[in-house]
Amino acid sequence: MLTFGTYQKSAVTTAIYPKQWHIYYPAMGLSAEAGEVANKVKKIMRDGKYDRDAIAAEIGDVLWYCAALAEDMGFLLEDIAEQNLNKLYSRKERNVLSGSGDER
Secondary structure (H helix, E strand, O other): OOHHHHHHHHHHHHEEEEEEEOOOHHHHHHHHHHHHHHHHHHHHHHHOOOOOOHHHHHHHHHHHHHHHHHOOOOOHHHHHHHHHHHHHHHHHHHOOOOOOOOOO
């Protein structure tokens, strides 16, 4: 099974953006690809149908940019995923999954 670590190491070998734009390029690409996911999901509301494979492909692009941004910032994607789950489990235990604010 593919791990986040293996994915990250493999994905960043396909990065071709200039090093002077590290962090900036993947951050902007992440935003753009997330918008493409939202646009495809929006079309469900308009058309009443959706293309699962197209949405999955866009989610894959989001994942690539997450991996590239993490790499550029010196993070392991596995560590980020684990920290995120720990945060969510803590919120669940404290019954604060709903609401707003980062420090719940």
